[in-house]
Structures are given as C-alpha cells and as structure tokens.
Amino acid sequence: MTRTSWHITRTDSVLTLSRRLPARFDVAAETVLPAADPLRLAHQIRQDMWRKLQRLRGFAPVVEITAAGQGLRVRAGGQVMGRLPANAAGLIADVLEDPARRARWIRHASRRAAQPDSRADAKDSHRFAAKIDMEAESAS
Template sequence: MPARFDVVANTTLPQGDPLRLAHQIRQDMWRKLQKVRGFSPVVQLTREGDVIRVEAGGRVAAPVAPGLSGEIADLLACPAHRARWVAQATRSGRRL
C-alpha cells in the first residue's frame, strides 16, 4: 500500500542511517499522536546534497484536526528530539 499523507510537515537533518532516522522519528510521532483516531504515521526521507529531507505525517481515518500539521512540525523542530535522532542515525555506518 503506498504511503498516504493526509497530514504532513517537513524538515531537514544531517546525513545518517536512514532506517534509524526514520524509525526514531516515526516512534516519536506515534507517541505524540497516538490518541488521534486512526492515525498511521509515515516518514519519507530523501537525500538532498549534504542533508536528508524529512517528510513526516501520515494517514488519518477521521477528519484532520486543525493544527495537527503544526504538532508534527513542532516535534520535528524540537532540539532535544533532533539531537537524539541525529545521534542514533550516526551510530551506524549506513548513509542515505
């Protein structure tokens, strides 16, 4: 089934292991939005030069609540989360 973004936010992060990076972001997004009815998180990574472009969001079964994209954007902008994601993504030698 192809990924569907009913709601989405974007950011860029330094290069690192894409699987670790996607897993960490998806996990934190799920924790933050697990009470949103029918939410299924999706993370898509694309290499753009020296950085990785992150599209995070997902499928929502119910009508999308106002501000949901903003909540995801806040998560992606959180310095503590970003530092942990980058640290985890650089633990492995794989690069996107």
C-alpha cells in the same frame, strides 16, 4: 519472534517507512537533517511522532526521507482515517523541530555508520571468551 508490520519502500534517493501501502500523506510537515542512516532515522521520527499523535483516531504514521545534498529532507506525517484536527500539521512540526529530539535522532542514526555491526560481536562474545580461556589453559 516478533513480526514487524512496517513497510519500507526504497528508491534511488528516497526511503519511505509506512504502516499501510500505498503510503499516503493526509497531513505532513518537513524539515532538513544532517546525513545519517535513513532507516534508523525514520524509525526514531516515527516513534516520536506516534507518541505525540497516538490519540488521533485512525492515524497511520509515514516518514519519507530523501537525500538532499549533504543532508536529508524529511517529510513526516501520515494517513488519518477519521476527522483531521486543524493543529495536526503543527503538532508534527513541533516534533520535527524539537532540538533535543533532533540531537537524539542524529546521535542514534549516526551510531550505525560509526560502528560496524556490534550485535555480531556481542552475539559471538562467548566464543571469544572461550577461545581466550582455552589459550590461557594451554599456556599453563
């Protein structure tokens, strides 16, 4: 069984995903995205940000998502325990403004709202198949 070490902090309109508590932004960039599942969106942004900045020594990603009208305001960045390069905020902004990434994040985060828990259906599919088989056998 896997254990997640990500801290998810929720208030009325803000979700924060961080590796360490308290969440701290030594470096950050912001953007606005259409409405979607904030937790799924935060994880997607964190993964792409980490891929871009994983060589930054002591970097601990933080993603903060705030409901803003019809969309979401995203602040991404994090805590840096070492020296902070001058271009770190620019690298994060590049990740946040990449059209292909944004489309993938929204597609992934919107899927949850459109589909009810499909994992439960997949988990119980053997029961449905067995029930169908039993009905077919009893009808013969």
